[in-house]
Amino acid sequence: MKKVLMLCMTAGLLISSVESIAQEKIKYSKEDLKIMDDDLFDEVFVGVSSKKLATVVLKDGTKLEGTATNLKRKKGQIYSIDIKVGSGKKQTYESDVISEMYLPISGMAKASKVSKYFGNVNNFGRKSLKDSANPDEVFVKNVKASLKNKKDEQEFLMQLINPEFSSLIEVYADPNAKETGGISFGGGPAISGGVTKSYYVKKGDQVIWLKKSDFEDQYNFLFGDNPEFMKQFPYNSIKWDHLSYLIYQYTKLAS
Template sequence: MKFKALLLALSLSSAFSFAQEKVKYSKEDIKKMETYLFNEGFNIPSPKKISTIIMKDGTINKGYCSKVDSKRGQIYEIAIKDSATKKQITFNAENVSEMYIYPSNAEKIAKVGKYFGNIRNFGTKKLTKNTTAESIHFINQTVSLKNKKDDKEFLMQLINPEFNDIISVYYDPRAKETGGFSVGGSPQLGGGVIKSYYVKKGDKIMWLHKDDFEDNYDFLFGDNAEFVKKYPKKSVEWDYFSFLVSQYTEMTNG
């Protein structure tokens, strides 16, 4: 029995090692994987469009956003001027289930300028995501900011609503970007890759930085052997993260 158990262990180990072998991708594959599929993250709500706040008890409130209080960019309190009574009402994140707000025009204009300021964006991002006319979805999550602070409830922007069945990715307003270079005020070459997000899978939500991506690869994707074989840890890069989440979701859901 011990011998059979040893053979089984060796077999599983060999299979896992095979699945983790490096894969060489074509230029077309890499271009596809570098395409940024997440929605754009926004920080400033429009005071001119009606926001919708849904409480944990199911109550729905609508009004014009008048104030947002945040910690490290994550919202813990929001105030609206009620669209019917015109009275200002303040809501604490711990009482809110989700909300839908619109980004301000000023921020959208600034993001368009930033888009054209980096040549890499032309091939990896859609300009229309910076000028969206749609509302932004925020969801209540209890999280430790940057995995260092005490757990607290915040309203966090979901940026992969089209493929968040298994892994939900939330905007990190304080995220930095990889560096590039420019000459004489010309558009930047390279860089511009967002370095961190808040990521939730199952009951676990964490701040995920690019430096910790490899350490968390197995937690995020390791339960899908087909995915691991096609996109092994040693072959993929942080730059592909949005594609990997999308592809993992598609392959897992079948």
């Protein structure tokens, strides 16, 4: 009996030791942290130009090219849009019949983003001014989601902001998302802050509203099925600001 107890105690110590190693904090180099701080997500735009052509693809495969107006939204997400093709009449399309859209960005929306870019010194390192000033359109997809994880699921048209690394985890804009606060001196650009605090994230068939405050609770859902990733990027060694980099690396490791 004593031998059994000793074996159990030894096994327990080994398991404890392994868990300790797995949870050991990793200290990344300054060069690594600089890369991890880069914001790889596309800029979020809500201002749509009614003077340029939009492309709308319906679920039945029909492709429409025309001017887009009267976008109706809930919590910032599109659920209805009017499209006028050529000299025809405007027609209203609900989100449940649309597969995806390419919407032209208004000049005012671009100008607002450029102004915001120069309003926070952190943007100079995290984002590219080109991404704020030069995109011509945004890519929008049909997503069935519960707004803020509270309402019944409904189909919306959301901007995909990680199109280049979205094969495993899709990240969609939350137009009403708040940002972390910053400090400004003498009316100059803010120092720190300016990091988006929520997104809609789709992995597999599940879509969640992911908030900064819920990041730790959802970390295993996002990345826990890849042991190598969890070893390289344990939660206690990263921060919310690294989300785009983490999703990029998670996708890369799985390829």
